[in-house]
Amino acid sequence: MLKQREQGGISFELEVPNFSLQRGQFVAIVGASGCGKSTLLDILALVLRPDQCQEFYIYVADNKVNLKRLWNQKEESRLAEIRRNLFGYVLQTGGLLPFLTVKKNIYLPIRIKGSGYSDEKIVQLAQRMGVAELLSKKPQFLSGGQRQRVAILRAMTHQPEIILADEPTAAVDKENAHIIVQNFHKLAKEIGTTIVMVTHNHDLVAELADTTFTFKVTRESKTLTRSVCFEATA
Amino acid sequence: MTSQQQKSRGTVLNLALFDLFHEWILTLCLVLAIAAVIAPILLLLGLKYGTIATLRDRLVQDPVYREIRPTQTYEYKKQWFTDFAERNDIAFLTPTILPAASIITVKILNSQKTEIFDLIPTGMGDPLILENGGQIPKGNQCVMTKMAAEEIGVAVGDNLSVRVTRNRGGRQEFATAELEIVSILNPRAGILERIYTPLNFVVDVENYKEGMAIPTRNWTGGSPRPYLSFDGIIAVLPQKLDLIAKGNLRINTGVNEVELLANQAFAQITGFNLPTHLVSYHLHNANNIVQASSYRAVKRKLRGKKAIIIPYVKASTFRQSKKEISVFGLSLSPKHLQTLGLSELPWGALKNKPSYQKIGQLLLPNNIEKLETVIETSFAGIKGTLTFPLRIQGKSPSQYALVPIELLATLRTGLQREIIFDDNQQTFLLARGGYGGFRLYAKTIDDVQPIYTALKQQNLEISAKVDAIERIRILDRGLTRIFWLVAIVGIIGGIAALIASLYAAVERKKRDLSIMRLLGLSRYQVFRFPIYQALAMAILSIGAAISAYFTLSLVINLVFSNDLEMGQKICYLPASHLVIATLLTVSVAFISALLAAWKTTQIDPAEALREE
Numbered sequence: 036m037l038k039q040r041e042q043g044g045i046s047f048e049l050e051v052p053n054f055s056l057q058r059g060q061f062v063a064i065v066g067a068s069g070c071g072k073s074t075l076l077d078i079l080a081l082v083l084r085p086d087q088c089q090e091f092y093i094y095v096a097d098n099k100v101n102l103k104r105l106w107n108q109k110e111e112s113r114l115a116e117i118r119r120n121l122f123g124y125v126l127q128t129g130g131l132l133p134f135l136t137v138k139k140n141i142y143l144p145i146r147i148k149g150s151g152y153s154d155e156k157i158v159q160l161a162q163r164m165g166v167a168e169l170l171s172k173k174p175q176f177l178s179g180g181q182r183q184r185v186a187i188l189r190a191m192t193h194q195p196e197i198i199l200a201d202e203p204t205a206a207v208d209k210e211n212a213h214i215i216v217q218n219f220h221k222l223a224k225e226i227g228t229t230i231v232m233v234t235h236n237h238d239l240v241a242e243l244a245d246t247t248f249t250f251k252v253t254r255e256s257k258t259l260t261r262s263v264c265f266e267a268t269a
Numbered sequence: 270m271t272s273q274q275q276k277s278r279g280t281v282l283n284l285a286l287f288d289l290f291h292e293w294i295l296t297l298c299l300v301l302a303i304a305a306v307i308a309p310i311l312l313l314l315g316l317k318y319g320t321i322a323t324l325r326d327r328l329v330q331d332p333v334y335r336e337i338r339p340t341q342t343y344e345y346k347k348q349w350f351t352d353f354a355e356r357n358d359i360a361f362l363t364p365t366i367l368p369a370a371s372i373i374t375v376k377i378l379n380s381q382k383t384e385i386f387d388l389i390p391t392g393m394g395d396p397l398i399l400e401n402g403g404q405i406p407k408g409n410q411c412v413m414t415k416m417a418a419e420e421i422g423v424a425v426g427d428n429l430s431v432r433v434t435r436n437r438g439g440r441q442e443f444a445t446a447e448l449e450i451v452s453i454l455n456p457r458a459g460i461l462e463r464i465y466t467p468l469n470f471v472v473d474v475e476n477y478k479e480g481m482a483i484p485t486r487n488w489t490g491g492s493p494r495p496y497l498s499f500d501g502i503i504a505v506l507p508q509k510l511d512l513i514a515k516g517n518l519r520i521n522t523g524v525n526e527v528e529l530l531a532n533q534a535f536a537q538i539t540g541f542n543l544p545t546h547l548v549s550y551h552l553h554n555a556n557n558i559v560q561a562s563s564y565r566a567v568k569r570k571l572r573g574k575k576a577i578i579i580p581y582v583k584a585s586t587f588r589q590s591k592k593e594i595s596v597f598g599l600s601l602s603p604k605h606l607q608t609l610g611l612s613e614l615p616w617g618a619l620k621n622k623p624s625y626q627k628i629g630q631l632l633l634p635n636n637i638e639k640l641e642t643v644i645e646t647s648f649a650g651i652k653g654t655l656t657f658p659l660r661i662q663g664k665s666p667s668q669y670a671l672v673p674i675e676l677l678a679t680l681r682t683g684l685q686r687e688i689i690f691d692d693n694q695q696t697f698l699l700a701r702g703g704y705g706g707f708r709l710y711a712k713t714i715d716d717v718q719p720i721y722t723a724l725k726q727q728n729l730e731i732s733a734k735v736d737a738i739e740r741i742r743i744l745d746r747g748l749t750r751i752f753w754l755v756a757i758v759g760i761i762g763g764i765a766a767l768i769a770s771l772y773a774a775v776e777r778k779k780r781d782l783s784i785m786r787l788l789g790l791s792r793y794q795v796f797r798f799p800i801y802q803a804l805a806m807a808i809l810s811i812g813a814a815i816s817a818y819f820t821l822s823l824v825i826n827l828v829f830s831n832d833l834e835m836g837q838k839i840c841y842l843p844a845s846h847l848v849i850a851t852l853l854t855v856s857v858a859f860i861s862a863l864l865a866a867w868k869t870t871q872i873d874p875a876e877a878l879r880e881e
Contacts, residue, residue, distance in 0.1 A: 082787060082875040112791045118874075119789020130784050132284070134291030146280045147789050173291070 036088035038074055044258060049074050051264040054248065056197065056229050061220055063244035064233045064264075070250040071262040072233050073201065079231060080122065080199050081114045095121065095196075119147045123190030123228070125200035125219075129182035131174040137185050138170040144193035151193035164188050164218065180211040187219050191228060198223065200232040204239065212239060281794050284785065285801035288778070299770050300809045303854075306763035307814035308821075310756045311842065311850060315822050317748045319841035323833065324741050328714050328734075331457055332396035335360065335711045337720055337733040342367060344703035356723070358716035363392045363468055364704030366475040373474060374432040375464065377423055383432075384421045386413075387461060389708070390468040396710045398465060403452035406466055411448040417462040418453040425450055429464075435478045437490065444477055444488035446470070472701070484693055493699040494622065495688045497561045497580075497678035501553030503530065503538065504567065505577040505609065509548050518570055523563035524552040538581060540597050540634075540667035544610050558681070561621060577605045580619070582677035587659075587670070594637065597669040598677030611666040616673045625696045628676040629658060632665035655683060657690040657697070714738045764861050767806075771799050771865035779872055786874035795872070799865035807858030811851045818842070 036051040049071040056062060066072045077083035084106045085091065091103040095117075105113050123144065124130065131140045141161070145151035152160070161167040164184045174182055183203055190198045203219070204212035216232075220243045223230045234240055240247070247267045255261050289296045328334040345364065354362045365371075376383040391398055391412065393405055403412045411429065423429065427450050434443045448466065473483045482490035502524065509529070510518075518527045530549040536542050543549055552567060553559060564580045571578065585596045600619040606612065616627050665671040679697050682688060687700035711717045721733045775782065782795055822840035829839040 077875045080787070080875075082873065112793075115786070115789050115791045118787065122789075124787055126784070130787075132781050132784060134288040134781075135284075139287070143280075144788055146283075 036078070036085045036091065038071075038078060038083070038085050040074065046259045047071065047074075048259065048261045049264065050261065051075060051078075053266075054264065056231065057245075058196070058229055059224070059227045060229050060245045061223060061240075061243055062229070062231045063237075063240040063247045064231065064249075065235070065237045065240065065247055065267075066250040067235060067252075069260075070252050071264070072235075072250065075248075075264060076199060076201055076231070076233050079197075080124065081118055093117065093121070119144070119193075121196040123193070123195035123198040125183070125186045125190045125198065125203045127202045127205045128179070129174065129186035131182060131186060131189070133174055135173075136170065137166065137172050137174065137177070140174065140185060141170075141189045141192055144189060144195075148193040157188075157192055160188055160192070160222070163222070179206045180208075180215065183207055183215055184218070187215070187222070191222065191226065194226070195228060197229045197231065200230065202234055203232065204234070204236075212236075216240065216243065281790065281797050282801050285798050286805060288781075288798075289802055289805055295774075296806065296809075299766070300806050300813060302766050302770075303763055303806065303810035303858075304813035304817065306759050306766070307811060307850070307854060308817040310759050311814055311818040311847075312821055312840065313752055313755055314846065314850075315818060315840040315842045316825070317752045318843075318846070319822075319826075319839045321741070321745045321748060322841060323837045323839060324744070328738060328741060332400050332710055333457075333459070334714055334734045334737060335396065335717060337709045337711065337717065337724065337731055339706045339729060340732050341730040342705050343729065344705070345707055346703045347701075350704070350707070356720065358712050358720060359709065360396050360712045361392070361394045361708070361710040363390050363395070363708050365390055365706040365708055366471055367705035370475040370478045370705075371471065373464070374434065375417075375421060376430050376432070377421060377427060382421060384417070384462070386417050386464045388471055388474060389463050389465050390471040391465040391708075392468055395465075395708075397458055397708075398452065398454065401455040401458035403454050403458075403465075406451050408467065409446065409448055409470070410451045410466070412452045412454060412465040413450055414454050414459055414461060414463045415456045416460055417464055418450070420462055423450055425453055431464075433474050433477050433488075435480065435490075437480050442490075444483070444486065446486060476701075492694065492696060495679045495682040495686065495697050495699050497621070497675060498682045498685070499559040499561075499564065499580040499674075499678055500583045500681070501551060501559055501581060502564060502567055503535065503579040503581060504550045504552060504571060505543065505547050505579065506550070506571070507547060507575050510550065510574075514574075515550075518550075518552060518567065522552075522566040522570060523557070523560060524554050524567065526555055527552050538583060538597075539579070539599070540595075540665075540669035540671075541609070541611065544608075547608075558685070561678075564619075577601065577608060580674055580678065582674070582681045585677055585680070594633075595669045596631075596672055596677065597667055598672050598674035599667070600674045614671070614673075615662045619674055623673065623675045628673040628679070629660060629695075630662045630673060631659040632663050632671040633661055634665045634668055634670050636668075637670070655680070655688065655690055714741075760857065764857055767803065767858060767861040768864055771803055771862050772868060774802070775799055775865045775868045775872075779876065782869055782872050783874050783876040786872060792870045795869045796866045798869060800859060800862045803858040803862030803865075804855060807855045808851075810858075811854040814854075815847060815850075 036054070038049045040047045040049075054075075064072045064075060074083065078085050081102065085103075088103055091101070091106075093100050093102055100117065102114075131137075132143065135143065141157060158167065161170065164187065166181060166184050166188060169177060169181060169185065174185070177185065183206070187200075187203065190200070200219070204215055207215060216239055219230065219232075232240060232244075237247075248264055249267045250262045250264050252260065252262045350362060350364055353359070371388040372385055373388045374383050375386050391405060395405060398405055398412055406412050413423070418424070421429075429448045429450060431446045431448055432443050433446070434441065436442070448464075473486060473488070477483055477488050477490060480491050481493055482488060504518075515527050519525055528551050530551040532543050532545075532549075534551075535549050554563075559580065564578065568576075568578050579599065579601070582598055585598070587594045587596050599614065600616060601609070601611075601614065602618040603613045605618075606614060614632070616630055620627070659672070679688070686702065688697050689700045690696075691698050709720070711720050715738075717733050717738055718735055721731065721735055724731045782798065785795055785798075786792070822838070822842075825840040826833075826838045833839065
């Protein structure tokens with residue numbers, strides 16, 4: 036798979052020869068800034084179209100959905116449907132909607148999808164994440180760590196197949212970051228969701244990740260930078 | 270649509286409303302800003318509408334402005350009223366009598382106080398009565414103007430004694446009637462002392478004043494008997510006239526043709542043969558009817574010449590059932606009949622004012638079988654059919670049926686003036702020729718001009734408050750233009766504010782919107798986000814604006830209440846206008862939101878993954 040980007044006359048090319056995710060895996064994408072990890076995450080999140088690819092599939096139950104074809108045919112609403120049904124997202128600073136309470140934020144994916152965990156289960160999960168007493172608050176009154184925990188909770192309430200987390204601990208101090216990632220990992224294992232976590236901090240995920248992808252960046256010329264994604268061996 | 274999509278649609282609306290609520294200060298500012306645009310427009314529209322409505326009200330509600338009045342006396346035929354009333358822009362039309370005949374003396378029963386009032390006819394649908402708090406009088410009821418009622422000191426339910434006076438043959442005469450007051454009109458109906466009654470009472474008063482009897486009211490007097498008119502006169506003489514005597518017959522007699530009549534022609538007209546020793550002359554007027562005065566003049570001129578004067582009405586037929594009977598009219602003294610070789614007639618010689626007892630007789634010719642002794646007969650040639658009873662008195666000496674000439678001469682008059690047979694009085698009467706004027710009300714003030722024009726085209730002198738109506742129209746047009754100018758500027762300002770604000774909001778919420786997209790809302794679901802917000806704010810704004818409008822209009826109407834009549838408002842909008850304003854605001858908000866909505870579709874869900 037190939038994706039090219041151009042900015043200010045400088046081209047960036049990301050090549051992903053092979054990338055596959057298994058159910059229940061905790062996958063880390065690690066790399067320095069500018070290596071293309073966010074671009075890869077955009078493609079995985081179905082919000083960025085790859086320029087070229089041989090094959091791009093997702094398995095929904097027993098069906099194999101050809102994402103390459105959906106992109107080529109610009110079936111945006113189908114892609115949106117896949118996003119809301121199969122994906123959960125944890126963004127850098129949480130990505131909570133400021134005008135909704137924590138509870139409404141957590142329920143939003145369920146409302147959009149139309150199904151998800153029962154209320155008791157969500158309350159139970161909230162207790163485990165330590166945010167149960169924050170449910171009626173607006174995100175602006177939460178600390179960075181609390182927001183991230185709410186964001187993680189929100190990413191899983193509608194029972195997605197894959198949770199994509201983009202530097203979920205970037206805005207949190209080191210100690211908290213470890214706790215959050217561990218919690219995240221533990222919960223994901225329990226509910227059997229695949230997690231793809233992008234981070235520049237290899238130490239954070241080194242112990243937990245089932246698979247780690249990283250990048251090899253080469254500067255081909257003054258105007259072209261190439262990055263190749265590969266699976267790092269443990 | 271799947272239930273899932275329905276759920277997410279509700280989700281977008283929910284999100285939009287939660288966002289508005291979250292940013293309630295910004296929302297409130299924008300709602301107030303839009304309300305501040307709409308409220309003055311509503312107020313301005315209310316003032317324009319209320320002012321014009323009040324002015325129009327005064328015109329519309331006051332039937333005086335819808336009245337068209339004749340300004341000169343002219344005889345309006347019954348047919349004219351029938352024809353003109355067919356126009357569909359006329360609310361009410363009634364004949365009136367001559368102004369001089371409409372003065373009556375009125376007193377309250379058992380009181381000595383008397384007043385002189387003007388008597389005006391009314392009838393079903395009279396707006397002057399109905400729209401000034403009155404009810405239409407029937408039979409012996411009447412309605413009074415406020416001034417008239419106050420002058421004599423009466424109230425609804427009182428009875429009035431009405432005295433109609435006339436001068437007949439130098440003698441002062443009067444008749445009385447009793448009228449019950451059913452309504453007293455608002456002062457607005459006019460400051461004159463007037464009394465309104467059904468048309469037939471007013472007509473009876475006029476007829477009485479002209480000397481007629483009104484038997485239905487036991488008012489005595491004369492009858493409008495039809496005068497006699499003839500087609501010509503046959504003069505039967507023992508010998509021919511000389512040229513001088515013949516020419517003399519044309520002087521001051523009303524006849525201008527005198528010619529010798531052949532015996533055959535005589536028989537043709539009269540139905541019997543002239544004895545051979547006699548000659549006959551035919552006297553007639555080529556251009557006019559021959560009147561009773563001509564008969565007397567001819568009779569005078571031929572005095573001493575042993576002349577028999579036979580005035581006649583030609584070729585008359587009576588119709589009974591399907592049978593037509595040719596009739597000749599002949600009234601002669603026994604002596605003259607003897608000269609003509611005819612038997613005596615039961616009714617004798619011609620009299621100027623015969624009773625119907627005398628003229629309602631008939632002799633049947635030999636060729637007609639016996640009929641009932643009393644036959645209902647109609648006279649052909651008169652417009653419509655006139656029915657009257659005749660007594661059969663025997664056999665006619667002529668080949669035609671014979672009746673008194675007075676009968677045919679009366680019926681002959683009916684070809685020129687309408688005559689009726691009054692069963693009660695058992696006599697022919699001249700019907701009313703026409704009316705001295707009319708009372709006319711247009712349906713709306715806008716109908717006044719066309720009716721005015723139509724009457725003018727009939728060369729009638731009339732007056733109407735056309736100018737007052739036109740002034741209001743010009744004012745309305747002017748105010749409407751000013752209103753639209755202000756409204757358009759205001760609306761454009763409101764739209765600009767709304768577009769800018771919604772567009773800026775989308776810019777501000779780019780990240781939130783992109784998160785919604787990332788979480789799986791489609792482009793078109795997010796498209797609705799600013800639209801829902803715009804609609805919600807429009808509804809809040811119009812609500813605020815209408816509340817502000819009501820409060821201010823209440824104040825304005827209170828301030829002006831002293832100058833207004835009950836129920837009138839200087840600032841007023843009908844509910845329909847408020848509904849239209851609401852729909853308009855919502856539509857404008859919808860259109861204004863489209864730009865912002867389009868902007869949302871340009872937001873890439875990938876932006877959610879980027880931190881600024």
